[in-house]
Structure formats: structure tokens, C-alpha cells
Amino acid sequence: MEIGKSYSGFKFVEKKNINELNSIGMIFQHKKSGARLFFLKNDDDNKVFAISFRTPPENSEGIPHILEHSVLCGSRKFPVKEPFVELIKGSLNTFLNAFTFPDKTMYPVASMNDKDFTNLIDVYLDAVFYPNIYKYPEIMMQEGWHYELDNKDSEINYKGVVYNEMKGAFSSPESILFRKISESLYPSTQYGVESGGDPEVIPELTRKEFLDFHNRYYHPSNSYIYLYGNIDIEEKLKFLDEKYLNEFNKINIDSRLREEEPFKNQRELKINYPISSSEKDEDKTFLSLNYAVGKAVDSELYLAFDVLEYLLLETPSSPLKKALIDANIGKDVFGSFEASMLQPMFSVVVKNSNENEKDRFKTVVLDTLKKLVDEGIDKKLIEASINIKEFQLREADYQGYPKGLIYGMRAMDSWLYDERPWIHLNYEGNLNKIKTALKDNYFESIISKYILNNTHSSLILVKPERGLEEKREKRAREKLNNFKAGLNEEELNKIISDTQNLKNRQKSEDKKEDLERIPLLSISDIDKNARKLELVENEEFGIKTLFHPAFANGITYVNLYFDTTSVEQELIPYMSLLSTVLGKMSTKNYDYEDLSKDINIYTGGINFTAQSFSKNGSIDEFYPKFLVKSKVLTSNLEKLAELVNEIINETRFDEYKRLKEIIQETKSRMEMSMFDRGHMVVANHTLSYFSPISKYDDLLSGLGFYKFICAIEKEFDVNNNKILNNLARVASQVFNKDNLIIGVTCENKDYDKFRNSINEICSSLSKDNLKRRAYDFKLEAENEGLMTSGKVQYVAKASNFIKLGYSYSGSLQVLKSIANYDYLWNEVRVQGGAYGSFAAFLRNGNMFFTSYRDPNLKETVNIYNNAGEFFKNFKADDRQMNKYIIGTISDLDYPLSPSAAGQRAFENYIRNITYRDLQKEREQVLGTTVKDIEEFSNLVSDVMKENYLCVLGNEQKIKENKDMFKNVFNLFE
Structure with missing residues (x-):
């Protein structure tokens, strides 16, 4: 294809070799409709398509979010109620969803089957350009909000999928905090409102506003089309042009994103969040310092701040995190760098604090950062932080997401803001600039400019208030009752009729001929054979070793599976605690900060997990294991073995202060996850009432473990000796040669390097005879x-x-x-x-x-x-x-x-x-x-x-x- 020439109505504008992704980036412009298109050409068979629109919200009624749900509820060519669901039922998709961001809405799909891939694109394009929202008001009622009233005597209520989704999102104080951060920094822009919708504001959305928003922004001239993978691009361009884009003429759409002028002074916000009636309010406050940081299109700063946030706040050796923990301002510290917006933002958060710590929090943050600027950041810490981020970029292993989708999202972080879509994908040059920090004051200058001397910042305090939710519910109930009382007979009947119409539509079945319009593969398109995962069973140094040969781009993945049936039943939760502290506490030859640095310098990460595997075909039998999971460039295998050996054999459990910090952080992170994964929390806990493996898992990672971690945090100052003795005891029962099976994934040519390095771990393990235990759990329906x-x-x-x-x-x-x-x-x-x-x-x-x-x-x-x-x-x-x-x-x-x-x-x-x-x-x-x-x-x-x-x-x-x-x-x- 030649630059400047046209292909099926698309002008080929520009191309770029993106060596980091082994891809070629190609930019096209559809001449008639104005649609932009970016193609990442490579040999990945997991193909990705996305169409995105710039959708700046003007208020917190949630229009972009409700529209994202609603356009997938039937369209011109596919008039069934839920084409999205019909696709999930009958497609070979490897990804199918949609996302609402603060400034854009994205509709991505992925598949490894080309026929299926084209079908997915067809349904999604018809959905966004020709949705049935104009035909059926019930769609907005169902997906957004509506008054529900069954008869004149019943209570009137708000109902709707997005309404309830956002009630859930606003249940978590962390969610409230992060929503308020962008509001505090960019109050006069699209980032100052909630694109997902605030439940207290969503019921103000009218049908006219809803339809006007779609009519304004869902046009090819405001679209960003992305294709990725091993694709016949000329065939896809022809499909896009003939089936959709040639039906539109290019128009001017004002979807400009407003930019916040820099503040002259820091803003302060205080927000309350609800806690239950008997919940204590002490140590429940969140404190957050936040900064507007440059522009998303500054690709060097974009990458540098990602590294800097990790350096300052995400590792055991992070100086800002350590200073805040040492100052005892709160029990957990974490950070955030949000770059998927025109003006990125950096945040420092302390959790489980108190309102009276606000001034000291700010002082410690600024004094610590000033000291880092004046005295310089530890170069080894800088090297460790750059290396781990570089490893992640090169590995490109995004569990649960096709890597092509992640690249597409990253492309939007510049393309949406009128820059080329590859500037964040072509990262090698910026990485080399950032590596100058190993010799000069690169990061110190960034801290000075974008934090210490930056008045475009906010200080947020999110504090608990008992009874707040009850007040809100009462206010909403009074509002609804007053609204109903003010309705005349005709208005009352209209709401009852609308409620019934919605329920009738929801219960109605789609016409057979409409269902058959949804494209479907045939069973003959399906491989009849299950996937074969090659596995070679070896024995190395007397230990069973499982080898999965695979091209892994120079990386070796090593998993150590230790049997844990020697651990006493009452100590099961300590295995999970052990998995949390390993690598974060000092060892015989390292203090924990230096250990953290070396892990990040020489490996792609060493992680520890206590888990279980159910025996195939058995109700009650399972295999409890302690997993040491690591990845490393093959050239660094010997260093990996040295570090793993040091951690599992030489960890010191007698650092009381450090152990208490880890326990407090663990409790905090579990609390933060309860609302985000509440469906699995209750599912797994219900299973623990009757299933031995689920009871075991509950004690390792579920509500059983949460109760355990709460108890030992409360009793730590009294029982710390008992806690550390139990940790040491469990470690001695787990890390034994007789317990071990090794799993390794690498290329065939690298297996000998693995074998030569692993002996250091094998030879150092204890060979004591261990007593195996049969667990006898008390199982009952606790309901x-x-x-x-x-x-x-x-x-x-x-x-x-x-x-x-x-x-x-x-x-x-x-x-x-x-x-x-x-x-x-x-x-x-x-x-x-x-x-x-x-x-x-x-x-x-x-x-x-x-x-x-x-x-x-x-x-x-x-x-x-x-x-x-x-x-x-x-x-x-x-x-x-x-x-x-x-x-x-x-x-x-x-x-x-x-x-x-x-x-x-x-x-x-x-x-x-x-x-x-x-x-x-x-x-x-x-x-x-x-x-x-x-x-x-x-x-x-x-x-x-x-x-x-x-x-x-x-x-x-x-x-x-x-x-x-x-x-x-x-x-x-």
C-alpha cells in the first residue's frame, strides 16, 4: 500500500515501524465520512477492532455511560432486544465489551476467527450508528433510569441498570475519593463531572438530552476506528466503506475537550462517605494530595510519571510510602497516576487515617519529596523501578485482556488529543531518555517542577459519617413521595403505563426472524479437538520438574509448587500471611528495601500465593499448595535462583514494625476489594459452608482470612511473638524438598540454563521428614x-x-x-x-x-x-x-x-x-x-x-x- 493513495474510500496518510511491538502502524482517513482509522499490522491472530467516540459529558447525569449500554440493545439490521448478549452466546470472541471513560466511549471486540471477527464488527457498527434508542423509550428506561410504579397504591421507585451500577460504585469510599480527585483538579471541564453518572443526579436525565447526545457525537466524523493483528486490511477497509461509512458525509462536530487553567492556589475538599450504624469512625478517613501533571500527549512525561509513581509509592523501598507509614499517619499508603485524560493526574493517598492528620500528611509528603530533590534519589531504586516497568512493557502479558486491546487503549491516550496514535507505543526512545536518571537528577527535576512547585493541586479529605446513607435514602424517598403526590391522574396513569410497557418489552420474546439476523458461525467452524498443552515430565536433582516448551521472547517462567499438607489446620491462614510477607521483609543478607530493589532489577517479579487445586473427579479431595511464581530474562536465571533461595530460606520474621505494617496494608487492601468483587466474595463464602476445598480457600483468601487478619491486627502489640513464631513454623513446614514440584516455561534451547540455575534452590531446601495431615473442617450452613x-x-x-x-x-x-x-x-x-x-x-x-x-x-x-x-x-x-x-x-x-x-x-x-x-x-x-x-x-x-x-x-x-x-x-x- 502506498502513502497518499486511496483504498476503498480511505486515504492512506502515514505509516510507522513500531519495533517495540513488532508491528507497523498505519493511519487512514475516510474521505467521505471523515472517520479516522489506525491499523496496527502484525502476525497476532487474536485480532482486535474498536470504534471510539469523543464524548465529553456536561453534567453527572451519566449520558455517555447509559448510551454505552443502550446502543447495544438493538439496531437497524439487528433489531433483537440484546444483540450484545446474542453475540456472547454464540460467538468465538476473545473479548466483547464496551467502556465509558471520562472523555470517550469505546466499543472493542476481538476474535481469532476471521469470519467471527467480521460478524462482531458488523453488529457493533450497526449498534453505534443505527441504534433502536430512537424507536423504543424503554431502552433508556431499562439501561439508565425510570420511575417504577405498578399501580396507584404502590410505592414509586427509581430503577435502572446504570442507576444501580453507580449506586454500587458510589458505595466504596475509594471509588468516591477517585471520582472526586478529577473533580477537584478540573472543576470547569468534562473531568469535573461524573461520566458514569452520579446516582443522585441520574434521575434528572431526560430522553431528549439522551437522544441529542447520541445525535451529536455518534457520527463517523467524531470516530476513531482501530484494527489490530494479522488482518487483510484492504478487505476490512472495503467492508467498512461499503457497509457503513459511505452512508455518511463528513461534518464538523464540536467535541473539543476543555482544559483547566492552572490554579494559583491549592484547592481543599472535604467529602463524607457512609458507614453502617455500628461501625466505628476512628481510623476510617482518607487523605489525598493530587496534582495536574502536564499533557497526555507528552509521551516522555507520560512514561516517566508512570515509573515515578511506582518508585515513590508502590514498592517496599518506596521512600514516600515509607515516610508516611513511619510517620504513623495511616495504615495504608498507595498512589495513582491516571494518564487516560487530556491533563493527567498524580495522587498520593493515605487510608485508615484521621481528620486531624491532614496538615501533618501534607507536611510529610512535601518534606520527603523536598529531601529527595535536595539529596538525590537512590540510583538503585531508580534502576529497579525503570527495569520492572520495562519488563512489563516488553512482556506485554495482560491477563484477561488481549494485548491488542491494551495497545488500542494506549493509542487513544494520544490519538483522542489530536496526536499520532503510536506515540505511547513507540516507547524505546523515551525509555532511553528516562534512563539518564541513572546518572543525573532526571526524576528530581520532575518532582520539583510537577509537584513541589505546582499550585495546580488539591488536598482531599474523605471522612466517614454514620447514618449518612439513611439520610440520603430518606431524602430520596421523600423526593419520590412528593413527586408522586404532585402527579395528576393523567400523569400517574402515564407512569403506570410506561412501567407496564417496559415490563412487557422485557418479558417479550424476540421474533425468530430477527434472531436469525444475528450472524452465527456453524459448528463446522469449531475445532473438534481440545487444546493440547505440551508438558514434559522430568526429574532434576531428585525433584519432579514439569516443562512446558514455548516461545517466550527470552523470558523464563519458573513456578515452585510446595505441598502444604504438613501445616496444622489452625495455622492455615498463616500460609496466606506468609505469602504476603515474603519478599517484603528483610532476610539474612538483605534489608527489605534492598531486597525489593534487587527483585525489580534482576527479575520480572517474584510472587507468592497459597492456594488449592481440587482433584479431578473428587468432591472432597484437594491438593493444597504454596506457589512461588517468578519470571526472569533467561540470562538472569542464576540471580533469580539466588533471590528465591534467600527469600524462602532466610527471611527474618522478627521485624515487628515491618510485620505490623504489612498486616495493616493487607487488611486495607482486602476491604478495598470487597465492593469490587463482592459477587465472588459471597459465592466463595457460600461454598465454604459445605465444601472442604472452599472452606480451605476461605481461610486463605476469603472472609475467613479477612476475619483472621482483622484479629491479628487488633492483637498485634500483645501477640506479636506468637504471630512471628507461627509464620516461622509454617515456613519450615512448607519449604521442604519433599514438598516440591517445579514447573518451568521457556524455549527448548533455554532449558539447560534453567536446570543449571535451579540447583541452588533445590540443594538448600530442608529434607526433614514431615507429618502429613488430613483436615477436618466444621462445615455447616451459616447463611x-x-x-x-x-x-x-x-x-x-x-x-x-x-x-x-x-x-x-x-x-x-x-x-x-x-x-x-x-x-x-x-x-x-x-x-x-x-x-x-x-x-x-x-x-x-x-x-x-x-x-x-x-x-x-x-x-x-x-x-x-x-x-x-x-x-x-x-x-x-x-x-x-x-x-x-x-x-x-x-x-x-x-x-x-x-x-x-x-x-x-x-x-x-x-x-x-x-x-x-x-x-x-x-x-x-x-x-x-x-x-x-x-x-x-x-x-x-x-x-x-x-x-x-x-x-x-x-x-x-x-x-x-x-x-x-x-x-x-x-x-x-
Whole structure:
């Protein structure tokens, strides 16, 4: 292709070799419509497409977010209610979602199958350009908000998916803080409002505003189209032009992003957040110092500040974090550098502090930074921070996201702001400039300019207030009651009629001919064979060694799996604590700061996890392991072995102050995750009522561990000797040669280098005879209601179907797809207004339903209880069944990075899952029939009748339904 020439209406504008990604970047402009297009050409078969629009919000009504949901609810060519869901059911996609950012809305898809990839693009483009939102007001009502009123005598309420999603988002003080940071720094711009929507403001959104926003911004002239991978670009340009873009003429769209003028003085904000009625308010305040930092299009500063934030706040040797912890201002310290905005922002946050520490917090931050500027930053720390970031950039292993999508997001961090899309991808030159910091005062100058001498900053205090949520609920209830009281007969009937129309639409079935418009692969497009993960079983130095050969770009991944059945039952939580402290405490030959630096200089990271693996085909048997997971450039394998050996054999557990800091931070981070992953918190805890492996996992990483960490933090000053003795005891029981299996992923040519280096670890391990233990857990239906100040619920029910006489089959994975994207989606999300609801059917027989950011409680439990009846009456034609099967195969065939593939192979070996088992499961998936699904109805009904239940949610809602629980208590102290 020649620059300056046109191809299917697209002018080829510019190209650039991006050696860092082994790609060629190509910029095109569609002449008729004005659409921009960026293509990253390479040999990656996991192809990515995205179309994005610049969508600056003017208020906090959440229009960009509600629109993101709504355009995926039917369109001109695909008029079904939920094309998005139909695609998930029946596509081989490796990614399918949409994102609302503060200044843009992005619609990405990915697939390794080219026919499927084109189908996904077709549905998404029709959705954004020709959505059914103009036809059906019920779409905005469902996805955004509406008044719900069933009859004249019933209570009027607000309902809507985004409304409840954002109630959930605003339940967490961390979320409130980070939303207020951009508001504090950029109050007169698009970043000063909430693009996702503030629940107190969302009900002000009108249908006219909603439609006007789409009409204004969703045009090709305001679009940014991204393609990535091993793609026939001329064929795709032809498709885009003929199917969509040639229908539009280029227009001028004012979507300019407003820039905040620098402040002359620092702003201060104080915000309250709700806590439950019996929760203490001491040590619950957040303090945050925030700075506007240059422009996103300054690619060198963009990368440098990412390194600087890590250097100052993210490692055990980070000087600013250490100074704040040493000053005892709070119990946890972390930072943030947010660069996906016109004016990036840098934040320093102290958690679990108090209001009276505000001035001292600011003083410690500024004095520490001034000292670093005056005396210089430790060069070894700089080297460590640059190296770990460089390793991450080169590895490009983004678990859960195709790397092409991450590159697309990074491209938008300049392209949206009228710069070339590759300036943050072409990072080598900037990295070399940043490396001058090893010789000069590079970072010291940045600190001085962008923090110490920067008045464009804010100081935020987010403090707890007991009863605040009740006041808000009362205010909202009074507002609704007054609104209803002010309605005349005609207005009242209109709301009742609108409510009924919405419910009728939600319950109605799509026409068969409309469903058949959604493009679908055939079963013949599916590989009949399960994925083979090569595994070579060796023995090195008397230790079983599993080798997964793979091209890993010069990186070797080493996993050490230590059996932990020698650890006493009462010490199980200490294994998780051990995994948290290792690498963060001093050893015989390193203080913890120098250890952290060497880990980051010589490796890509050494991580520790206590976990378990269920035995294939068994209800109760499992293999508890302590995993040491590491990655390193092959040339540094010997140094990796030296560091791992030092950590597992020579860690000093007698640093009381350091141990207390880690415990406090661990508790803080667990609290922060409760609202973000509340659906899995309750699902896993419900499983712990009856399942030995789940009880074990609960003690390692669930609510059982959270209770443990709260207790030892409270008792630390009295019981610190006991705590460190237990840690040392567990370490001695775990790190033994007889416990070890090694897993290694690297190229064949590098295996000998691995073998030569690993002996240092093997020869240093204890060879004591260990007593193996059989755990005997007390299992009972605790059925807990975990009360918080949150505004929504996370509702789970579970049991084990093998114990009830059923067996595992791959067809259960098809049942899971139907449960997720038909029954639970329609009942819990669409009609119930929750953000999501999910099912799982595991090989060991454990099964659960769980919901996410759910306004309901009892209603959701009733939906779970009625699931069996749904499956009993399940009907689908051959096309529909093929769709569910293809969607299920998509989950089984998700592309794996070299490290993830190696880890999957090792885990299958540990769990006794053979290739024959995987092939049998795949054949069962491919052979699933309607009759199979109908026959699972009794399984689902019987599981629900067991009535194992756990709910995390709003204090008042749980109290109103307390008869459903055996135990009700506040989750947080």
C-alpha cells in the first residue's frame, strides 16, 4: 500500500515501524465520512477492532455511560432486544465489551476467527450508528433510569441498570475519593463531572438530552476506528466503506475537550462517605494530595510519571510510602497516576487515617519529596523501578485482556488529543531518555517542577459519617413521595403505563426472524479437538520438574509448587500471611528495601500465593499448595535462583514494625476489594459452608482470612511473638524438598540454563521428614447476612450437585452459558435492574448463582429458586443450541500467553486432568442437546433446595430480610 493513495474510500496518510511491538502502524482517513482509522499490522491472530467516540459529558447525569449500554440493545439490521448478549452466546470472541471513560466511549471486540471477527464488527457498527434508542423509550428506561410504579397504591421507585451500577460504585469510599480527585483538579471541564453518572443526579436525565447526545457525537466524523493483528486490511477497509461509512458525509462536530487553567492556589475538599450504624469512625478517613501533571500527549512525561509513581509509592523501598507509614499517619499508603485524560493526574493517598492528620500528611509528603530533590534519589531504586516497568512493557502479558486491546487503549491516550496514535507505543526512545536518571537528577527535576512547585493541586479529605446513607435514602424517598403526590391522574396513569410497557418489552420474546439476523458461525467452524498443552515430565536433582516448551521472547517462567499438607489446620491462614510477607521483609543478607530493589532489577517479579487445586473427579479431595511464581530474562536465571533461595530460606520474621505494617496494608487492601468483587466474595463464602476445598480457600483468601487478619491486627502489640513464631513454623513446614514440584516455561534451547540455575534452590531446601495431615473442617450452613453501608447487594446461593447424586459433564458448561445469558441476564439484570448475575458449575460438583450490584435481595433468591423450572421448560431450535455451544467453546478456547499456558498445563497435571478428560468435556459440549438442558432442571432445583445462602449488602435491606439468615453482622468493624 502506498502513502497518499486511496483504498476503498480511505486515504492512506502515514505509516510507522513500531519495533517495540513488532508491528507497523498505519493511519487512514475516510474521505467521505471523515472517520479516522489506525491499523496496527502484525502476525497476532487474536485480532482486535474498536470504534471510539469523543464524548465529553456536561453534567453527572451519566449520558455517555447509559448510551454505552443502550446502543447495544438493538439496531437497524439487528433489531433483537440484546444483540450484545446474542453475540456472547454464540460467538468465538476473545473479548466483547464496551467502556465509558471520562472523555470517550469505546466499543472493542476481538476474535481469532476471521469470519467471527467480521460478524462482531458488523453488529457493533450497526449498534453505534443505527441504534433502536430512537424507536423504543424503554431502552433508556431499562439501561439508565425510570420511575417504577405498578399501580396507584404502590410505592414509586427509581430503577435502572446504570442507576444501580453507580449506586454500587458510589458505595466504596475509594471509588468516591477517585471520582472526586478529577473533580477537584478540573472543576470547569468534562473531568469535573461524573461520566458514569452520579446516582443522585441520574434521575434528572431526560430522553431528549439522551437522544441529542447520541445525535451529536455518534457520527463517523467524531470516530476513531482501530484494527489490530494479522488482518487483510484492504478487505476490512472495503467492508467498512461499503457497509457503513459511505452512508455518511463528513461534518464538523464540536467535541473539543476543555482544559483547566492552572490554579494559583491549592484547592481543599472535604467529602463524607457512609458507614453502617455500628461501625466505628476512628481510623476510617482518607487523605489525598493530587496534582495536574502536564499533557497526555507528552509521551516522555507520560512514561516517566508512570515509573515515578511506582518508585515513590508502590514498592517496599518506596521512600514516600515509607515516610508516611513511619510517620504513623495511616495504615495504608498507595498512589495513582491516571494518564487516560487530556491533563493527567498524580495522587498520593493515605487510608485508615484521621481528620486531624491532614496538615501533618501534607507536611510529610512535601518534606520527603523536598529531601529527595535536595539529596538525590537512590540510583538503585531508580534502576529497579525503570527495569520492572520495562519488563512489563516488553512482556506485554495482560491477563484477561488481549494485548491488542491494551495497545488500542494506549493509542487513544494520544490519538483522542489530536496526536499520532503510536506515540505511547513507540516507547524505546523515551525509555532511553528516562534512563539518564541513572546518572543525573532526571526524576528530581520532575518532582520539583510537577509537584513541589505546582499550585495546580488539591488536598482531599474523605471522612466517614454514620447514618449518612439513611439520610440520603430518606431524602430520596421523600423526593419520590412528593413527586408522586404532585402527579395528576393523567400523569400517574402515564407512569403506570410506561412501567407496564417496559415490563412487557422485557418479558417479550424476540421474533425468530430477527434472531436469525444475528450472524452465527456453524459448528463446522469449531475445532473438534481440545487444546493440547505440551508438558514434559522430568526429574532434576531428585525433584519432579514439569516443562512446558514455548516461545517466550527470552523470558523464563519458573513456578515452585510446595505441598502444604504438613501445616496444622489452625495455622492455615498463616500460609496466606506468609505469602504476603515474603519478599517484603528483610532476610539474612538483605534489608527489605534492598531486597525489593534487587527483585525489580534482576527479575520480572517474584510472587507468592497459597492456594488449592481440587482433584479431578473428587468432591472432597484437594491438593493444597504454596506457589512461588517468578519470571526472569533467561540470562538472569542464576540471580533469580539466588533471590528465591534467600527469600524462602532466610527471611527474618522478627521485624515487628515491618510485620505490623504489612498486616495493616493487607487488611486495607482486602476491604478495598470487597465492593469490587463482592459477587465472588459471597459465592466463595457460600461454598465454604459445605465444601472442604472452599472452606480451605476461605481461610486463605476469603472472609475467613479477612476475619483472621482483622484479629491479628487488633492483637498485634500483645501477640506479636506468637504471630512471628507461627509464620516461622509454617515456613519450615512448607519449604521442604519433599514438598516440591517445579514447573518451568521457556524455549527448548533455554532449558539447560534453567536446570543449571535451579540447583541452588533445590540443594538448600530442608529434607526433614514431615507429618502429613488430613483436615477436618466444621462445615455447616451459616447463611450469613454481611451488612455494610453499601447501597446494593451481592447475593449468592450454592451447593454441590455430585453430593446430591449427579455427575459432572461438559454439557454443564453449556447450561452455564444459558443460565448466564438467558435466565439470569433476563431475570436478575434486565428485569431486576442488577448490573450482573453469574453461574458456575465446577468439576468437583460445586455450583453457585451470584449477583453483582443488585438492588434486590429476596427477589433475586426467588429467581435462583425458580431456575430449575426454567430449565425444565427450556426450548431451543438447532440454531439456538449451536449458538450456546459456540459461545461455550469460546470460553474453553480463550488464547493463553506463554506463562498462562504453562501454568494451565501444570495445574491440569496437579489436578489429574488429562487430555482425554479435556477432549471428553469438549465432545460433551459439542454434543449438548435441548434434552440435556431439560434434564439438568432437577440438578439445579435440588441444589437450590439445599438453601446455602450468603449476602453482602445494605444494612437496612439485610435487616428487613433478617428471617432469611442464621447470622447477621456488620462486615466492617
